[in-house]
Amino acid sequence: MAASEVKGKAIALDSVYSPEETAKAVHRVEEVVAERRRELDGLRRFAAENSSLSSLVQRLPDETFHDIMVPFGGVAFFPGRLIHTNELLVLLGEGYYAERSAKQTAEILQRRGKSLEDQIDFLKATIADLEAEAKFFSSTATEAAEGLVEIREEYIEHSQDNISGSSSSKRDEDIEREKDEEYKRVMARLNELEMEEQEAGSDGEEDADEVEQPGISEMEEESDEEEEMTSTNEFRTHRADISFSEPKEATAIGKMISQPKVPAAKVVTFSIPEEQPVSTSESIIPSQIQHYATLKPTDNPEESKTSHKSMMGSSTRRAFTGSIVEHDHGLAPIHPQISTPADQPPSSNPSRPVSRFKLQKGSR
Amino acid sequence: MALSPALRELQRDLESEANALSKIQKDISKNHQVRKQYIVQLGENELVLKELDLLKEDANVYKLIGPVLVKQDLAEARANVNKRIEYITAELKRLEGILRDFENKQTSKKESIMKLQQKIQGAQAGKTKA
Incomplete structure (x- = not known):
């Protein structure tokens, strides 16, 4: 052109x-x-x-x-x-x-x-x-x-990225290449984090505290990366705040890739009715993105992660692009003292999910 | 001057093709007229059938045959009209098929005429050059 x-x-x-x-x-x-x-x-x-x-x-x-x-x-x-x-x-x-x-x-x-x-x-x-x-x-x-x-x-269709950009095709190519590189970088970082996560998960059962610290950094980094990726890949940002002590004890891990090694894993999408109030309250639901949930059989490291994630979610209002972990009903409820973020009342527990969600919403 | 007889031949061909085309077009317009007539008759017959259906069973129905009115059975009259409608629709379908045939012929003739014209033009160009 x-x-x-x-x-x-x-x-x-x-x-x-x-x-x-x-x-x-x-x-x-x-x-x-x-x-x-x-x-x-x-x-x-x-x-x-x-x-x-x-x-x-x-x-x-x-x-x-x-x-x-x-x-x-x-x-x-x-x-x-x-x-x-x-x-x-x-x-x-x-x-x-x-x-x-x-x-x-x-x-x-x-x-x-x-x-x-x-x-x-x-x-x-x-x-x-x-x-x-x-x-x-x-x-x-x-x-x-x-x-x-x-x-x-002739009508030349512009892709969404370069609508604002100049019409020079050379620049378009550059942008495309940059995007590709960025995407690769992000994916590589994700894989790396995935590995770390898996390692952490495997020995996390022995020592919960050790896992907890890397967990925080991991989660936050990952979420950052993910947001970057979502914006570059034109995914719509999903600003769903998950209340992690809902009846079904759904918890989120900021991860795109599920961990299949986990035995009791359950796959959930946002179309599950229990999840809907959470998502719809945020009013942005990208239906095209499926979230796969992983579930870890362990209680302690999982819950620690959960709490971090929820804290992060409530504090940063980050886009939630990751997966949802859904615990089995049979699993023990999350311990309030661990899973409760700072801005949430400690009294909230799985038996009172609605009020807690409201509180979370109100604190915004 | 060697091209001249060939050119004449081409022109004769063109003339005959043009005549054939005009004949086809005449046939098409004739077909259209006949079809129009049939469509009018079909409309009339349908109207008659509607009225006959609205009549009571004991109503007197007559058919004008030549100068006289002949009394007819209502059921018979209905059957007759139905048959007539069937006939007309069949005829219309047939005419439509013929029309399509004619149209195909027309387009093919047009194409051949175009080709002939191009040939003649080419021949004339060659002649003027030579």
């Missing part, structure tokens, strides 16, 4: 639509419109005849007979008398006649009038369409005559 490159081309309108041709088209359409108008007039005449006939038929049975002048051969009349005023032979079409009373005839005529009206409406719509077409043609013709120019430009 060099600046010198021609971005579009201008086409003189009268080279595409010559004025004579468009004028011809207008003429043709107008002819059709005139034809339709004639048809419409015919239909209107029919409708008028129909309604006058209908009123006549309704008046006929008022008397038992009518004195009339009977037409004779088109030129002469002689006086006569119309009897059986309530017996009519109605032509239904196609040579079929039906013997009907005046009232029934009126009904038939009414139906016919209705169908005529429908046809008239249809014709009117057609004429309106054609007139619009003719108008379009004539306006095109005048535009072409005025020497209007049509400009066509």
Whole structure:
């Protein structure tokens, strides 16, 4: 997309639509419109005849007979008398006649009038369409005559990252490369942390305190990294604060990758009903990101991590992009003195998740 | 001057093709007219059938045959009209098929005429150069 490159081309309108041709088209359409108008007039005449006939038929049975002048051969009349005023032979079409009373005839005529009206409406719509077409043609013709120019430009789709950036493709590439490198770096760091985590997890069972300290740094670093990654990878940031002593004792570990070695692991996503109040309260739920939860069978290191995470979550309001760890129901509840963050009342425990959540929300 | 007979040949071909095309176009317009007529008849028959369906079973129905009105059974009249509608729709379908056929022929003829015209132009250009 060099600046010198021609971005579009201008086409003189009268080279595409010559004025004579468009004028011809207008003429043709107008002819059709005139034809339709004639048809419409015919239909209107029919409708008028129909309604006058209908009123006549309704008046006929008022008397038992009518004195009339009977037409004779088109030129002469002689006086006569119309009897059986309530017996009519109605032509239904196609040579079929039906013997009907005046009232029934009126009904038939009414139906016919209705169908005529429908046809008239249809014709009117057609004429309106054609007139619009003719108008379009004539306006095109005048535009072409005025020497209007049509400009066509290739539409180049910009990716979301470089909307604000310049249109130079070289810079785009640079940005892309930078992004790629950054992504790789982040992923490498994540893997590293993963390893550390696993090591920590394996010996964490023996010594909870030892695990706790690296846990903090790990978690925070990871969350930072993750946020970076989410922004670079165009993931939507997920600002869900997890209340870690919910009934299901869901806890979060800031990790993208689950740990399959854990035996009692349960996979949860944010669509689980118990989780929903938490997520929706934050109002940003990226449905496309699935969070896999891991569960560690141990209590102590896990809980320590949990507390760190929740503390971090409440203090920094970091984007939560990691996984959710869901404990089995059978597991012992988290010890309040460990799992309770500083800004949360120590009295809160799994049995009162809602109030605690509210408190957490209120402290914001 | 060696190209001249070939050119004449091409022009003769073009003429015959153009004639064939105009014949096809005539046929198409004829087809359109017939179809229009049938469509009108179909509409009328449907109207008749609707009215006949609305009649009571003991109503008197007559059919105009030539100068006389012949009394007809209502059920018979209905059956007749139904048959007529069937016939007309079948006929319309047939005409539609013929029309499509004609249109295909028309486009192929148009293409061949275009080709011929290009050939003639090429021949003329060659002639003027030579």
